[in-house]
Amino acid sequence: MAARSLACGFGRIPGILQGRGGPRGWRLRGVSALLRAAHGPRGSAPAGAAQYASYPTLSEQAARQPAAFWGPLARDTLVWDTPYHTVLDCDLNSGKLGWFLGGQLNVSVNCLDQHVQKSPESIALIWERDEPGTEVRITYRELLETTCRLANTLKRHGVHRGDRVAIYMSVSPLAVAAMLACARIGAVHTVIFAGFSAQSLAGRINDAKCKVVITFNQVLRGGRVVELKKIVDEAVKLCPTVQHVLVAHRTDNKVHMGHLDIPLEQEMAKEDPVCAPESMGSEDMLFLLYTSGSTGMPKGLVHTQAGYLLYSAVTHRLVFDYRPGDVFGCVADIGWITGHSYVVYGPLCNGATSVLFESTPVYPDAGRYWETVQRLKINQFYGAPTAFRLLLKYGDSWVRKYDRSSLRTLGSVGEPINREAWEWLHNVVGDRRCTLVDTWWQTETGGICIAPRPSEEGAEILPAMAMRPFFGIVLALMDEKGKVMEGGNVSGALCISQAWPGIARTIYGDHQRFMEAYFKAYPGYYFTGDGAYRTEEGYYQITGRMDDVINISGHRLGTAEVEDAMASHPAVPETAVIGYPHSIKGEVPFAFVVLKDDTGDSDVVIRELRSNVATKIAKYAVPDHILVVKRLPKTRSGKVMRRLLRKIVTGKAEDLGDTTTLEDPSIIMEILSAYQKHRDKGASGQ
Ligand code: PRX
DSSP states (O other), X not given: OOOOOXXXXXXXXXXXXXXXXXXXXXXXXXXXXXXXXXXXXXXXXXXXXXXXXXXXXXXXXXXXXXXXXXXXXXXXXXXXXXXXXXXXXXXXXXXXEEEEETOEEOHHIIIXXXXXXXXXXXXXXXXXXXXXXXXXXXXXXXXXXXXXXXXXXXXXXXXXXXXXXXXEOOSSHHHHHHHHHHHHHTXXXXXXXXTXXXXXXXXHHHHHTOXXXXXXXXXXXXXXXXXXXXXXXXXXXXXXXXXXXXXXXXXXXXXXXXXXXXXXXXXXHHSOSOOOOOOEETTSEEEEEEEOOSSSSOEEEEEESHHHHHHHHHHHHHHTTXXXXXXXXXXXXXXXXXXXXXXXXXXXXXXXXXXXEOSOTTSSSTTHHHHHHHHHTOSEEEXXXXXXXXXXXXXXXXXXXXXXXXXXEEEEESSOOOHHHHHHIIIIIXXXXXXXXXXXXXXXXXXXXXXXXXXXXXXXXXXXXXXXXXXXXXXXXXXXXXXXXOSSSEEEEEEEOSOOTTSOOEETTOHHHHHHHHTSSSTTSEEEEEEEEEOTTSOEEEEEESSSEEEETTEEEEHHHHHHHHHTSTTOSEEEEEEEEETTTEEEEEEXXXXXXXXXXXXXXXXXXXXXXHHHTBGGGSOSEEEEESOOOBBTTSOBOHHHHHHHHTTOTTOOOOOTTBSOTTHHHHHHHHHHHHHHTTOOOO
């Protein structure tokens, strides 16, 4: 490998600046240092940016001159083999999205080698295993060696640059090494959340045409054993492209090994702990991550190398006020984008110590998070509102019992955080002294796009609001006619009008679908699928999805997927699924089903429908409510009016809005009375 300019890493950045930044008020913690390094001797810092960086100034600069903002940051934040010649070449009208063109680098070198050169024994990962008190610390040197052994194993088993590898594992150092091993050799990983069923797994493996699957024999979650390998066995029967299954061991139990299966640790032991990194183009694929949309099957969003890495590293550093030496605790699963960006890539690129949380918030009891914070001395804790809502019901003593003085920043992600959970997190967990950031972003955005920080040190944070766009994120709210809404105190469709380095580049194998899903509704803008409210001060509050995507405990799910899973039942000609409010999970699926006239016992069918959804998607997708109706409300052109169903089940039947397109208005009373009976029975659909 050509000598890499390791001098360009974060190590060259002077200590994080604090204190008054001059006449414009508080200096942004960390930003000045970041930009001073970025605009160093070779750069052309905008006048005053380095000395007196204020949030509005920097925000404006990033919006108006994205190349001047991101170019120097990329140059000095990342380790390059070959410098880029063009910062960006993007056009949201045509879906052209290119960043740092001409540049070459290796993501695993950025996440590992550069830190190993400087401090090999610093801790990269603390694996908080399911069994409390048994954490394992892994140094940057160890993680690099493990990654290289795994990379060499992949190569020996025929994985080449550009090939896709499925990772179906629980949160563990080996799973992180598997991701980085792919990055090292230029393979494309697709991590599939270990809660997905065999059929879901197979669907994703087939869409990505994966050559290899990496998994565990079994995994532990909340003290229970999950038979991961058995699920993989079932899935790969349906996957003609899979040549090998690499099986690692999380438990001592033996599992059946078939003709595709290779014992991973045994193979890795034979390999060299050194593996030359592939030099990748900035826009080569780094990973695919499947996520639900409002129509069709989950889509494989493509993230590429340089822009994604830079965006996850810079947001990690600035939104959470990450400082060298901190222990960063993001409790997300690596199967979701939060795990990719804020457990693996962002923290490791910044040389942080990142916690891998394998367990659940209530195992062995409701004090698990805070006992972990105390034991590992976590400085930033990043989790999901669903867990906070659950924990607050257990009472404050589970929190107060543990020392949380190490905490400096608390973060929330994945769904709207309600006021009660926000206050609890702030007052009880954070003792009113931690910065609490409600962060809004998506699988598609690669990293955080709206959050209360960065901003001037000490700037106000309003409860339950993501508030401020990150640098380079230019937001627009659209009205029903597709016109940009100006001013404050307005609600509309949340769009982004300019590309940023972390944006997904396409949907794997289907660029047309990518364009239709994100760029068609408002030409020239990226449409997020969410609605938002803008206050008079210009702060943003997310109001929720505007499409047929629902959010169950922070897990994104397309109602169309659930409908498809149920419609495969021979007794069910039609279904409609909507999101139904739930005090802990946020939303749960509520299914309306029409049964064929000659269907026998409807309770039996309902049980079968539940089991269909669990096998075809995942347990979390199983509707909490299944209501049998004679027919569904449709427009004259045959489109199901889910909007009306939502109004009926949320008690807003008096305010149904425009119903003139309804084919037969009498259906409203029909469904309302079926729903009232269902509710009066206190039924959960059984
Ligand atoms: O509806 C928004 C919600 O989660 C969606 C994105 O889901 P996913 O791609 O799975 O990524 C989740 C983790 C980044 C968004 O379209 N969402 C995410 N964060 C928030 C949120 N809704 C409200 N407030 C948030 N902070």
